[in-house]
Amino acid sequence: MHNPSDGDVEDDKAELMIPCFRRNMYDEPLTSYSNGSIISHLLRKTVQNKRALDESHFYLPTSAVSSSTMADSSQEDQSSVSSKDSVAEFASPGSHLSNGASPEGDRPLSDHLQAKRARVENIIRGMAGSPNSRLHGDSERAVSDTREAREAYRENKRKQRLPQHQEHSLNAAAPANRGSSSSSGSSSKDEECHKLKEQLQSMQRLLRQLQEKFLQVYNQEDTEHEDRDGTGTASTAKHDDTTPSKESGFRKNMDEELERKHDRAKGDCKDRVKKDRSFLTHQKEGKNLQETLKHELSKAVSESVDMVFKKLSSTGLNQLSYQRMCHTPENIDVGVERKSQVACNQEQSHTEEPVKPQALEYYESTEPCSPEDQTEALSLVVRKPLLSQLSSVTPTVKRPYPLHHSPFQFNYSTPLHDSQILEHLLKYGPHTNFGGLPCVPPSMDRTSPDSVELPWDAIAMRSKVTSSHLTHHPRTSGLGPVTVDSLCLPHVKMECGDMQSLAERNSYMSLNIQEGLTPNHLKKAKLMFFYTRYPSSNVLKTFFPDVKFNRCITSQLIKWFSNFREFYYIQMEKFARQAIVDGVNDVKGMSISRDSELFRALNMHYNKANDFQVPERFLEVAEITLQEFFNAISTAKDSDPSWKKAIYKVICKLDSDVPDEFKSSTCL
DNA sequence: GAGGTCCCTG
DNA sequence: CAGGGACCTC
Numbered sequence: 001m002h003n004p005s006d007g008d009v010e011d012d013k014a015e016l017m018i019p020c021f022r023r024n025m026y027d028e029p030l031t032s033y034s035n036g037s038i039i040s041h042l043l044r045k046t047v048q049n050k051r052a053l054d055e056s057h058f059y060l061p062t063s064a065v066s067s068s069t070m071a072d073s074s075q076e077d078q079s080s081v082s083s084k085d086s087v088a089e090f091a092s093p094g095s096h097l098s099n100g101a102s103p104e105g106d107r108p109l110s111d112h113l114q115a116k117r118a119r120v121e122n123i124i125r126g127m128a129g130s131p132n133s134r135l136h137g138d139s140e141r142a143v144s145d146t147r148e149a150r151e152a153y154r155e156n157k158r159k160q161r162l163p164q165h166q167e168h169s170l171n172a173a174a175p176a177n178r179g180s181s182s183s184s185g186s187s188s189k190d191e192e193c194h195k196l197k198e199q200l201q202s203m204q205r206l207l208r209q210l211q212e213k214f215l216q217v218y219n220q221e222d223t224e225h226e227d228r229d230g231t232g233t234a235s236t237a238k239h240d241d242t243t244p245s246k247e248s249g250f251r252k253n254m255d256e257e258l259e260r261k262h263d264r265a266k267g268d269c270k271d272r273v274k275k276d277r278s279f280l281t282h283q284k285e286g287k288n289l290q291e292t293l294k295h296e297l298s299k300a301v302s303e304s305v306d307m308v309f310k311k312l313s314s315t316g317l318n319q320l321s322y323q324r325m326c327h328t329p330e331n332i333d334v335g336v337e338r339k340s341q342v343a344c345n346q347e348q349s350h351t352e353e354p355v356k357p358q359a360l361e362y363y364e365s366t367e368p369c370s371p372e373d374q375t376e377a378l379s380l381v382v383r384k385p386l387l388s389q390l391s392s393v394t395p396t397v398k399r400p401y402p403l404h405h406s407p408f409q410f411n412y413s414t415p416l417h418d419s420q421i422l423e424h425l426l427k428y429g430p431h432t433n434f435g436g437l438p439c440v441p442p443s444m445d446r447t448s449p450d451s452v453e454l455p456w457d458a459i460a461m462r463s464k465v466t467s468s469h470l471t472h473h474p475r476t477s478g479l480g481p482v483t484v485d486s487l488c489l490p491h492v493k494m495e496c497g498d499m500q501s502l503a504e505r506n507s508y509m510s511l512n513i514q515e516g517l518t519p520n521h522l523k524k525a526k527l528m529f530f531y532t533r534y535p536s537s538n539v540l541k542t543f544f545p546d547v548k549f550n551r552c553i554t555s556q557l558i559k560w561f562s563n564f565r566e567f568y569y570i571q572m573e574k575f576a577r578q579a580i581v582d583g584v585n586d587v588k589g590m591s592i593s594r595d596s597e598l599f600r601a602l603n604m605h606y607n608k609a610n611d612f613q614v615p616e617r618f619l620e621v622a623e624i625t626l627q628e629f630f631n632a633i634s635t636a637k638d639s640d641p642s643w644k645k646a647i648y649k650v651i652c653k654l655d656s657d658v659p660d661e662f663k664s665s666t667c668l
Numbered sequence: 669g670a671g672g673t674c675c676c677t678g
Numbered sequence: 679c680a681g682g683g684a685c686c687t688c
Contacts, residue, residue: 522679537671537672556680562673562674565674648673648674671686672687674686675682676684677681678679678681
């Protein structure tokens with residue numbers, strides 16, 4: 001495409017860079033928004049401009065350049081690369097102006113130089129120009145490709161330019177402002193634009209200062225490294241390409257443009273540069289300064305972009321975006337907190353000046369609305385339980401997790417919603433569990449799709465916890481303050497009044513007449529295993545008060561725990577050996593968390609319904625056990641037939657007290 | 669010998 | 679998980 005003008009580029013290098021510079025600065029980013037035709041169009045324009053200038057066909061006055069009016073008819077045929085087109089292209093704007101620049105040849109050569117100067121001035125003014133005209137003008141580009149091409153052409157004639165991405169943002173943000181550059185939006189918009197403009201101007205001033213210093217250094221080195229410009233540009237562009245953000249394109253273009261500016265300025269400011277050279281006598285210093293300036297320059301550009309973006313994000317874009325979010329809150333992963341915050345944002349949206357970029361704040365901040373406000377705003381009963389769960393389970397960790405994953409992780413202080421209790425009371429009934437163990441009977445229907453799968457008694461227990469045993473087991477799960485302890489049904493009995501009394505009677509009626517052990521007893525025994533691995537007969541008698549103990553029953557209970565231990569130790573040995581096979585060298589690597597496979601295996605065995613919050617102490621004991629096995633096996637002690645006995649001896653000392661709740665006769 | 673545990677088997 | 683035998687401790 002450059003072939004037509006390859007031969008005569010050199011003379012007007014400075015000017016020729018100007019259109020390129022402008023495109024890179026403002027127009028090229030547009031291509032990233034999908035319009036390839038604009039690229040080719042602009043490239044053609046570059047060639048045409050070159051030719052027009054080289055041939056000194058005419059002088060394009062500043063006033064003409066600043067004009068945004070142009071006959072569409074002259075733009076329709078821009079696609080063809082011909083001198084004729086270029087003439088028409090430049091002639092048209094002029095012909096529409098009062099001074100009516102002549103198309104051909106009657107322009108003296110001195111005017112050419114004047115034109116150069118005017119264009120340079122235009123560029124400089126363009127950097128400090130108001131974004132308004134561009135904002136409005138560019139918004140038209142989205143209409144159609146043809147329209148965009150025209151508009152791009154038109155833009156090419158304008159002085160005022162704003163970084164493309166910025167305009168793009170405003171485009172998306174304020175479609176209502178689309179229209180001619182002269183049309184004004186609301187007064188607040190203008191204010192915003194004005195502020196933006198000022199900000200941009202200040203940044204541009206800074207940029208120019210840096211640029212000048214940059215040029216000094218570059219020109220100082222110029223004599224030694226003639227080809228440095230190319231590599232410098234390439235490296236700069238390469239550097240910026242590594243930035244994956246949307247800004248990178250802009251920054252890249254800015255840098256490229258600055259490089260070109262530097263070239264241009266080399267031509268324009270040679271005198272000044274020569275003077276400057278005399279001050280830069282030390283190459284090394286110059287290099288350092290160069291690097292510093294490069295850094296400063298890119299930083300300034302980056303900051304400028306950030307500031308503009310920040311500013312823009314606080315204007316129409318976010319008004320619209322968060323309003324959209326407000327209207328479709330379900331599109332977001334919302335807890336009720338967020339929903340309520342939407343309500344707050346909606347309130348705020350009525351004000352004309354959102355102070356912060358709310359689209360961002362929407363996700364980051366939870367402050368704007370107080371919990372009281374949330375409650376007030378959310379009158380739906382359905383949501384309230386969710387709200388209370390989210391806000392009270394782990395106030396500091398705002399992680400809404402499904403209830404059915406950890407049904408017992410409730411805060412003691414959590415007020416249980418009446419409808420929730422009622423729902424479960426109706427669903428399961430008090431008899432379901434009150435007559436049995438604190439845990440859910442195997443036969444219990446737990447397949448309810450309802451998120452609250454825990455038995456009603458467990459729910460009821462949440463609201464009131466007695467808890468002497470809390471002092472015994474202060475450590476709780478990391479997920480919630482409720483320990484396994486609160487799970488036990490006895491809480492209900494002790495604190496739930498009539499209903500609990502009913503359950504108690506039921507319990508006695510159903511269990512006291514039984515002489516044998518029931519599945520509920522077995523389940524209770526398994527849960528007790530989390531606290532004690534070696535319960536004495538007395539302990540068993542204490543915690544199974546509803547069992548008529550005889551030798552057989554005692555033996556059976558003891559046998560149960562023996563079996564529990566067996567499984568426990570088998571698992572420990574298995575995992576310890578596996579760890580050794582896997583190359584674990586240090587016993588410190590043998591830890592057990594609730595995510596551990598070993599824990600899951602144990603939990604599956606002793607807490608199959610997973611409706612019991614395993615006490616942290618059990619994890620500790622299990623970890624110690626595992627480490628004991630690990631040490632014994634890794635030191636080949638397992639060659640001794642009775643090598644496990646030493647381990648048993650250690651573990652049996654780690655028993656904890658079983659929570660008093662297990663003693664309750666209503667438990668069994 | 670009673671009580672308890674471990675180990676094996678089904 | 680139960681049954682049963684071997685073994686240990688008191």
